[in-house]
Amino acid sequence: MDSKITNSILYLDNVSVSFDGFRALNALSFVIEPGELRAIIGPNGAGKTTMMDIITGKTRPDQGEVYFDGAIDLTRKDEAEIAQLGIGRKFQKPTVFESHTIWDNLELALNRKRGVFSTLFYRLTAEDKARIEHILETVRLTARKNDYAANLSHGQKQWLEIGMLLAQEPKLLLVDEPVAGMTDAETSETALLLKDIAKTRSVVVVEHDMGFIRDLGVKVTCLAEGSVLAEGSIDFVSNDPKVIENYLGR
Numbered sequence: 001m002d003s004k005i006t007n008s009i010l011y012l013d014n015v016s017v018s019f020d021g022f023r024a025l026n027a028l029s030f031v032i033e034p035g036e037l038r039a040i041i042g043p044n045g046a047g048k049t050t051m052m053d054i055i056t057g058k059t060r061p062d063q064g065e066v067y068f069d070g071a072i073d074l075t076r077k078d079e080a081e082i083a084q085l086g087i088g089r090k091f092q093k094p095t096v097f098e099s100h101t102i103w104d105n106l107e108l109a110l111n112r113k114r115g116v117f118s119t120l121f122y123r124l125t126a127e128d129k130a131r132i133e134h135i136l137e138t139v140r141l142t143a144r145k146n147d148y149a150a151n152l153s154h155g156q157k158q159w160l161e162i163g164m165l166l167a168q169e170p171k172l173l174l175v176d177e178p179v180a181g182m183t184d185a186e187t188s189e190t191a192l193l194l195k196d197i198a199k200t201r202s203v204v205v206v207e208h209d210m211g212f213i214r215d216l217g218v219k220v221t222c223l224a225e226g227s228v229l230a231e232g233s234i235d236f237v238s239n240d241p242k243v244i245e246n247y248l249g250r
């Protein structure tokens, strides 16, 4: 097998998918390295959500290769299997349990991995507690751990949900527009938080907020019309005439 596949955490090659004759992805190819934090930008309808749907098994490609963690062919796995393999997805809207505390939300997320029956009789070990404390620190919510999730700001709810995904220890985390609706301070903090997370796993983040993308300071992939328009540093990508014409200049 190609070493480009075996050395990557995520490998997409020539992936296409059409809906009623409309090509949402058109020969999309890109590679994410283990431990990489990658930013994906692009205009509305560029195929960013469809790309995440393909990776998580929600949508099947019409053609192309999708490999995870070396040699796992994701096109042969269903959504549940892909989640189990270690791909976590954060949707745009936070979906935390508002009437539970922040701690309980994380405990529930930790238990989700274990299944219903073991959860019924399960007591947290010291190791589990340490894990929750560590996640609380990562997502900047230690001081709020006993508050109800309902009392968090929108940005903090996004962080809590990222924490709930971390409890399941994904190898790859897909994050869709995390900073939409956040304050400027929360947006800057989210860039730091995602960089912290990427120290121990790979992260792919889709965002429109260019200030945030600049703060991340990582490799950027710009999609348009279902394929890669430009890829490289933020300066390289934002000076590309095709990116200016199709996205930034709009």
Ligand SMILES: Nc1ncnc2c1ncn2[C@@H]1O[C@H](COP(=O)(O)OP(=O)(O)OP(=O)(O)O)[C@@H](O)[C@H]1O
Pocket: 019, 020, 023, 024, 042, 043, 044, 045, 046, 047, 048, 049, 050, 051
């Ligand atoms: N299930 C579907 N059925 C029909 N068309 C779809 C479906 N999913 C996506 N599309 C179309 O495919 C195109 C790509 O959509 P997609 O949501 O992936 O873009 P996006 O880059 O995520 O856009 P945005 O930034 O607005 O979220 C759009 O024109 C969309 O209408």
